[in-house]
Amino acid sequence: MTKPVTEQLHQDAIGLDARPLTEVAELLARSQADAAAAPLSSLPNLCAGAKAMAQSIRSGGVLRYLAAGSSGLMAASDALELGGTFSIPARQIRIHMAGGLPSGVEMPGDVEDATDGLARDLTDLSAKDTLITVSASGTTPYTTAAARIARDRGATVIGIANNGGTELLQLSDHPILLSTPPELISGSTRMGAGTAQKIALNMLSTLMAMELGHIQDGMMINLRADNDKLRARANGIVCQLTGVSSAQATKALTAAEGNLKCAALLAVGAGSLDAAQAMLSNTDDHLRPALERMKQNQETINLGDIK
Numbered sequence: 001m002t003k004p005v006t007e008q009l010h011q012d013a014i015g016l017d018a019r020p021l022t023e024v025a026e027l028l029a030r031s032q033a034d035a036a037a038a039p040l041s042s043l044p045n046l047c048a049g050a051k052a053m054a055q056s057i058r059s060g061g062v063l064r065y066l067a068a069g070s071s072g073l074m075a076a077s078d079a080l081e082l083g084g085t086f087s088i089p090a091r092q093i094r095i096h097m098a099g100g101l102p103s104g105v106e107m108p109g110d111v112e113d114a115t116d117g118l119a120r121d122l123t124d125l126s127a128k129d130t131l132i133t134v135s136a137s138g139t140t141p142y143t144t145a146a147a148r149i150a151r152d153r154g155a156t157v158i159g160i161a162n163n164g165g166t167e168l169l170q171l172s173d174h175p176i177l178l179s180t181p182p183e184l185i186s187g188s189t190r191m192g193a194g195t196a197q198k199i200a201l202n203m204l205s206t207l208m209a210m211e212l213g214h215i216q217d218g219m220m221i222n223l224r225a226d227n228d229k230l231r232a233r234a235n236g237i238v239c240q241l242t243g244v245s246s247a248q249a250t251k252a253l254t255a256a257e258g259n260l261k262c263a264a265l266l267a268v269g270a271g272s273l274d275a276a277q278a279m280l281s282n283t284d285d286h287l288r289p290a291l292e293r294m295k296q297n298q299e300t301i302n303l304g305d306i307k
Contacts, residue, residue: 012027049130063093070107084226086220140168156173162196180192
């Protein structure tokens with residue numbers, strides 16, 4: 001029986017331990033670079049998955065990141081960034097990791113097969129939710145059992161795996177195959193497979209944010225500015241988008257209670273926070289069309305002043 005790709009021996013593995021450390025380091029770097037290209041073959045499903053995630057957020061559903069082991073760490077790292085980067089409410093994000101998120105320096109290795117508590121952990125999973133589940137092998141019982149539960153509840157399932165034709169991908173509405181080469185250290189999927197998983201997860205959440213209107217001109221226009229660095233960044237973004245001074249941007253951000261999109265509209269003359277919020281409501285929370293409508297309205301007013 002053919003071994004899964006993630007368990008096969010890398011072509012450069014024989015004699016690896018007898019090579020100079022610099023050669024091993026180069027091989028490690030090159031194997032990571034090869035793995036990083038894996039998401040390019042799954043772009044349509046990544047985009048479809050991102051749209052499903054955006055719909056869950058719009059409808060009041062929950063994004064549920066679920067995995068075991070190093071895949072769980074990759075999933076958790078993406079989930080934990082969504083609040084600060086894009087202001088996704090904490091109530092709409094869940095992290096389900098086999099055995100729980102580690103609080104010490106060791107991860108339990110025997111929990112990926114444990115599915116007894118999944119039904120309890122997913123009690124409130126609903127049809128509005130999206131389950132993002134990750135497994136290098138594509139056969140981890142914790143992830144496949146969760147995918148079945150999600151399908152039974154009518155939730156959307158995004159499955160990320162590094163082996164094709166596996167159960168997790170077959171159970172998924174949006175299967176994302178990351179065909180990474182065998183690991184230089186056989187079976188150590190925290191390496192190449194983990195790198196590809198992190199990239200795919202980052203792509204999903206970033207594409208989701210694009211769908212939600214939280215990115216404009218490569219800037220995070222829905223960030224949560226809760227420290228000095230991010231407050232300065234928010235100020236700079238308002239200046240960049242509107243052309244106002246830093247002092248004017250600060251005034252607008254204060255009036256908008258920190259909401260960057262509303263601040264941009266206030267900076268160019270929205271009049272009030274309620275008016276800015278109404279404009280965004282009419283554009284599905286996308287700032288660009290709201291700014292363009294304001295510009296068009298101002299041009300119409302200016303033309304009306306011409307005698």
